Amino acid sequence: MPTYHQRLAEQKRTAIVDAATALFLESGYDKTSLARIADAAGVSKATLFKQFPTKAELFDAIVTDYWRTEEGALTPPPGDPGAGLTALGNRYVALLTRPGMVALFRIVIAEAPRFPELGQTQFRLGKQPFFDAVRDYLAAEHEAGTLAVPDPVSAATQFLGMVSNFAFWPRMLLVNWAPTEKAMARAVDEAVETVLARYTVRAAGGAARA
Known part of the structure; x- marks a missing residue:
């Protein structure tokens, strides 16, 4: 079983990913700062930077989370x-x-010309x-x-x-x-x-x- 600290870290990670997804959709990838994401997620900037040092790494995590399944690596x-x-x-x-999957695609489509x-x-x-x-x-x-x-x-x-x-x-x-x-x-x-x-x-x- 995960420890209390592991559960707390996972809860904070989920809050960060959810806040980032909402802000990317609302304001765009470029105009959303990591500091703003930390504030929306209710975590410190230090906590956010520890898990996601860059915005690109945070977006990678969002994509990975949305496409993950329990059987993701298994083929019949x-x-x-x-x-x-x-x-x-x-x-x-x-x-x-x-x-959230539609929102993720909309973020990518909207920002792809610049990013x-x-x-x-x-x-x-x-x-x-x-x-x-x-x-x-x-x-x-x-x-x-x-x-x-x-x-x-x-x-x-x-x-x-x-x-x-x-x-x-x-x-x-x-x-x-x-x-x-x-x-x-x-x-x-x-x-x-x-x-x-x-x-x-x-x-x-x-x-x-x-």
């Missing part, structure tokens, strides 16, 4: 593409609909690791002979695009966009069915769909 084993893709699709929905490193951070620490997990999973199914996926990068792009086009991107423009859990699950199922229809190895002669 090959052998059952329907189940594996469904698990990955549902995990992607859970990430994209996490409270392109923010977009690079969002891609490198956020989307890219998850994309790589899906790509590697599809490659593993290809190697196992359950799917014929000669270009797993393209297949991963297709799959995640179908999911995010329903689960996430409308939220960027439509404030009241809030599909039900059932609708989200159906969107994942449709994406899985589309991928299986395109890449499943046919039983007759083992031929793959072109």
Whole structure:
């Protein structure tokens, strides 16, 4: 069990990350100082600087936190593409609909022209690791002979695009966009069915769909 001091440090870290996210969205990345973040988080500047010496490191932590899952480093084993893709699709929905994720993307989009490193951070620490997990999973199914996926990068792009086009991107423009859990699950199922229809190895002669 974590000690009292460890719990207190984690609480302060969470307060800092939450305050920074809100201030970055409200005032912009450039105009938000670490001192202002410390004040909004209710911590001393010394405490903030101890955990995050620079604003860039704080933004890295925000991105990492928003994209972290309990199973973030795990990829389903090959052998059952329907189940594996469904698990990955549902995990992607859970990430994209996490409270604050839309705000994080808006910060990056608004500040990217002046701070392109923010977009690079969002891609490198956020989307890219998850994309790589899906790509590697599809490659593993290809190697196992359950799917014929000669270009797993393209297949991963297709799959995640179908999911995010329903689960996430409308939220960027439509404030009241809030599909039900059932609708989200159906969107994942449709994406899985589309991928299986395109890449499943046919039983007759083992031929793959072109």
